[in-house]
Amino acid sequence: MKEITVDAPGGAYPVLVGAGARHRLAEVLPAGAGRAAVVTQRSIPWAVDAGIDQEVFVIDEGEQAKDLGSVEKLCRAFSRWGLTRADVVIGAGGGMVTDVAGFAAAVYHRGVAVVHVPTTLLGQVDAAIGGKTGVNLPEGKNLVGAFWQPAAVLCDVETLETLPPREYRSGLGEMAKYAFLGVEGLSDLPLDEAVAACVTCKAGYVAADEREAGRRALLNYGHTLAHALETVGGYDLRHGEAVAIGLRFAARLARRLGRIDDASVAGHDALLDGYDLPRRLPADADGEALLTAMSRDKKAVTGLTFVLAGRRGLEVVGDVAPAAVAATLEELRP
Ligand code: GLY
DSSP states (O other): OEEEEEEETTEEEEEEEETTGGGGHHHHSOTTOOEEEEEEOTTOOOOOOOSSEEEEEEOOOSGGGOSHHHHHHHHHHHHHHTOOTTSEEEEEESHHHHHHHHHHHHHGGGOOEEEEEEOSHHIIIIITSSSEEEEEETTEEEEEEEEOOOSEEEEEGGGGGGSOHHHHHHHHHHHHHHHHTTOOOGGGSOHHHHHHHHHHHHHHHHHHOTTOSSGGGGGGTTHHHHHHHHHHOOSOOOHHHHHHHHHHHHHHHHHHTTSSOHHHHHHHHHHHHTSOOOOSOOTTOOHHHHHHHHHTSTTOSSSSOEEEOOTTSSEEEOOOOHHHHHHHHHHTOO
């Protein structure tokens, strides 16, 4: 079992990565936790045992259920069960579950401890680590949320064995992002080591910039277009698939802005070609709707804003001309 410490300013916490990590739940609960509210979904085949009085709270499936309504339902159910600040919430499932459970834990009674047991590759390498919690609005992804660090995260790679192949591949899209953040040789590593390498990389960014005042935004490489594709909707894309398109887009936008050359774009493509993920925009992608959605991105404080490669590595670049973005979208059409 690998143990990585996320040295968050509010307190360090462990991330255990390995086969059977979910069985360590009882030992990572906050000291004195009396009861555990386990938040999960019907489709999650993995039960968790907190070793204390526990109750399961099921939330609906699908991105459309990642909303304030689900948080309200959850908090009301917590209240009826009598959850107190001395108890703990467990988020057991994919990124949607840990985002919603984490946000409910952050706001219920103004904050209850939470432990995450991510059961998807995407959750293990990204969503469950680092304390970002939240839900979507019709206007965009993750527009309402809170930073609420978990007390511990258990990344049990056994739970990835039951993932549908497409869901697993989607996780690889998020994993590919780490290659551009300097994690080398990911595709040659055994799965537990690859997950641990991504967690270690992310832990460094979270420790340095918990609230995304600067450096942490680089973890969103490829995500401005990815989130826009998901917000506009109707494109049959999983998150990691959208990120893979977003990474190719970001490379082409950086080239258009004179930040990188053809060889660097080819380098992006070569790395991403190693994954069985979409390479182009959906045929019916609506450029104008995507531009509007990108302008509402959380990073967009000064106009259209992207994480882009350049001579100094990845940087957040604001005030990108809409015409350059629109022309780059055209480059990525099938
Ligand atoms: N998913 C990006 C972050 O946690 O900062």
